Amino acid sequence: MKYHIERNTVQETLVIPLYGRKMCSEQYPGLYRDETALRLMEEIDYDFSDLEKKSKGTMYRFGFLEAAMRQSDLAWEVRDYLRDHPAAAVVNLGCGLDDTGRSCDNGQCRIYNLDFPDVIAVRDHLLPAGEREENIPCDLNDTAWFERIDASGGAVFFAAGVFYYFLKEQVRTLVSAMAAAFPGGKLVFDAAGKSAVKLMLKTWIKSAKIRDVGAYFSVEDPENELRDWAPGLRVSQRGYMLGYHDLRDPSVSGFFRFLSKVGDGRMKMRIVRLDFGKEGENG
Secondary structure (H helix, E strand, O other), rough: OOOOOOOOOOOOHHHHHHHHHHHHHHHHHOOOOOHHHHHHHHEEOOOHHHHHHHOOHHHHHHHHHHHHHHHHHHHHHHHHHHOOOOOOOEEOOOOOOOOOHHOOOOOOOOOEEEEEEHHHHHHHOOOOOOOOOOEOOOOOHHHHHHHHHOOOOOEEEEEEOHHHOOEEHHHHHHHHHHHHHHOOOEEEEEEEEEOHHHHOOOHHHHHHHHHHOOOOOOOOOOOHHHHHHHHOOOOEEOOOOOOOEEEEEEEEHHHHHHHHHHHHHOOOOOEEEEEEOOOOOOO
């Protein structure tokens, strides 16, 4: 029996990114393939008619490419860390129904998927934890979850499309606490400049009647803005769209490559990497 999801519920927020990853896999198979998303789409009972209509639009199709690049970039960073720390903890912050951790599994790492309790309840049904894997219900801002992570072999954390909805001070507080608790670990996440974030949050901000867009997390210059957030913190970045791929795949049009340059350039869309200093480092 399919898992039913009603419209206008918290569970519905899981469907949209899942649908996006499915479309990424179908439209850009040479760049991205999410077998889990393709399978789960067949196991969910939901009216996708509105999404299917919108998905034909140019900007929606470019949005699918953005999603593909983000997940691919973050997975690259996770695998890069695992090369030197094969038994590390791989921690998906705000996981939803994303299966990136499992797709990076090297047979030795431990995988942790974190999200709000109502999200984890759905995940436990559709994506029950496998071997060396744990689904943890929590609020990311409540650092009690730190105690659940076995970082004895290192730890790599990643957040896909999560921090845009955090206040700047919330992200700074979390990063500072993580750097102290997980020395030698790494956090990678997608970020963008204020103009891009304003566009991303436009609908949500309007419905929430939020006026101070500047209070929400955006980054113009990661190295200069974030380096003082924790002792020994090392900050680096790559372009979100073209920093890991040249997008010369036949499935990507010249117009979409142009939009990708605008995204990485004017919109400052980035994958930000924070390497936490080891114990005793002062930066």
